[in-house]
Amino acid sequence: MHEPHRSGDAARERLGFLSEAEIIALSRLGILSPDPGSVLVSGDVRLAEDVVLWPNVILQISAGGRITIGPGTNLFPGTRIVASGGSVTVGAGAEIGEEGGFTLKAGAGETIDIGDGARLLGGGSLTLSNRIGRGAQILGPIRCQNCLLGDGGTYRDPEPDARGGVLKGSGVARGIEVPQGHVIQAFGLFAEAVMRRQSYFHPKG
Template identity: 35%
Template sequence: MAHERLDEHRRRHGYRTFAEMAELAETNTIFDLGSTLIAKNAEIGSGNVFYPGVIVHCDGGGCVIGQNNTFFPSTLLLAEAGGRIAIGDACTFGPGGVQIKANRPGAELHVGDRVRVLNGAEIVGSSVLGSGSQIIGAVAAQSVRLGAGDDFEGPDPDTRGAVLKGFGLARSIWLEAGDVVNGSGDFAAAPVERQLSYHPRVAR
């Protein structure tokens, strides 16, 4: 009976019921069916890992999630008012709480493969996070474009995906592969550097 009452609340707000979550868990890892909320109309691939407290909310928007992604606790995906979120494969969201919001008409938020977003980052607006890119820290990223490249374990920092790190507002910033901006308040005032200045090349 308790699940029936909770399922009614879930249906009313567009989320999957417990039975539908259990079905989703046949091809994905969902540690806690009770605290994880996933929209009924969200398209979910296989091999994803959802920790407790993850919310995928699509109300008047669209959300597509690929395969083998990891969503740590307190990750929020919000697609509303015609906004769309598309996530590729093998990405990591969190730990530290992450918010990804396409909640305005026309907002398109694309995340490539092997992307890392963690430590309190918030992404809004029409943004593109190319494969291998990273946003690290309490960064409010608005309509940014991060160039694609190798992931953070790639041997040459100059060919890794672009990086925003630090804290503060990053608005309308476009970076190429190998670029990094380390912001402390207003990212517009921070220089664009090369990742090689922070990480040496890895000998093979």
């Protein structure tokens, strides 16, 4: 009956992941994982209180990388964060991976910084170095490389032009910078798209 668990834990250990029992034990630190058998977390990952690890989340460190997840952050099903010699830092109250998962990969010398209250959804990815500011959003299957989204309020902020920078749509975003209150919507190359105020998409009255 328990042989699959033993062999599974042996594979986890060989790959540097916590055992299923160790994932369950994270609840003592206030970290929630409703399906611990489907979650893979490297032993050196730093998780703050009230982080939620939904099913099929992978947090993987290798080659001296670092992953830090701030308090109250939700990592939704299909989220994969890999620090292979690089650093990934996620602030408090972020939402990553809803509506199709999300992938963050930081290689040697690369840094991915996700601010408090940021939201990344829809199956996109971050590779190389990126800074996604407080309240900023990536909405859709967008491949982001070396992007900078400005700090601001979250998507719940009643004033659209006070929210963090936004990328929405699908395609490739390389070296894109979006300041507070602005958005680029594209279906292809974001470098060729127009930047607009967020109030353009969310007019009042």
